[in-house]
Amino acid sequence: DAGVIQSPRHEVTEMGQEVTLRCKPISGHNSLFWYRQTMMRGLELLIYFNNNVPIDDSGMPEDRFSAKMPNASFSTLKIQPSEPRDSAVYFCASNPGLAANEQFFGPGTRLTVL
Amino acid sequence: TQLLEQSPQFLSIQEGENLTVYCNSSSVFSSLQWYRQEPGEGPVLLVTVVTGGEVKKLKRLTFQFGDARKDSSLHITAAQTGDTGLYLCAGVITGRRALTFGSGTRLQVQP
Secondary structure (H helix, E strand, O other): OOOOEEEOOEEEEOOOOOEEEEEEOOOOOOEEEEEEEEOOOEEEEEEEEEOOEEEEOOOOOOOOEEEEEEEOOEEEEEEOOOOHHHOEEEEEEEEOOOOOOOOEEOOOEEEEEO | OOOOEEEOOEEEEEOOOOEEEEEEOOOOEEEEEEEEEOOOOOOEEEEEEOOOOOEEEEOOEEEEEOOOOOEEEEEEOOOOHHHOEEEEEEEEEOOOOOOEEOOOEEEEEEO
16 A cells, blocks of 8 residues: 655755645545654644644744645645745655554655755 | 653664663653654654553563653664664643654664
8 A cells, every 4th residue: 555645755946936745645544744854853743634624733834834635635735935944854644543643654855945 | 942852862882782762751641652764764653652651562672651651761672773763752742632753862773
């Protein structure tokens, strides 16, 4: 079975550009999570959805970040406009039940904003 | 301020040595998970501990949950180069619904 799929795996962009990261959760999983990982701050939860509805977006750093989940098999994380400090690895994870249960992570998208 | 502090942050040892990694918090957890992350990949769950004082073993890895459910430890016996990676603890803090991850311990096992 396919795990969590993320695209692109690597993204290099210039400051001010719009960036869209994509995630396909594991089929049948009803919770989806977006994380950001940096050396300085570790792994931080940005937002999570349950049954396609955003439950907790308190980790979204600012209005430049937005996330959507239009259906059970697809989610996007958008940064507009991007800034150099947004450079990080962005992970998507999903799980089939409670948010506190085991999370299945995708391979991540390494974002570099120049 | 990290709600889940891990120590040490970095650890470089020789193959065959033993090591212990700690995960501490002032908060009580209903359960706590340990993940390992290899370069270029996402974290993968190793174990979940639920009961205060619980000890779980996974081959050469021993996980313990503190009696008060505020801390946990991971002990590796006779480390191997394949144990190299970033070890993360994670738990649900009272009042929150999703996992909070610790600061991580980066382990390098030299041949």
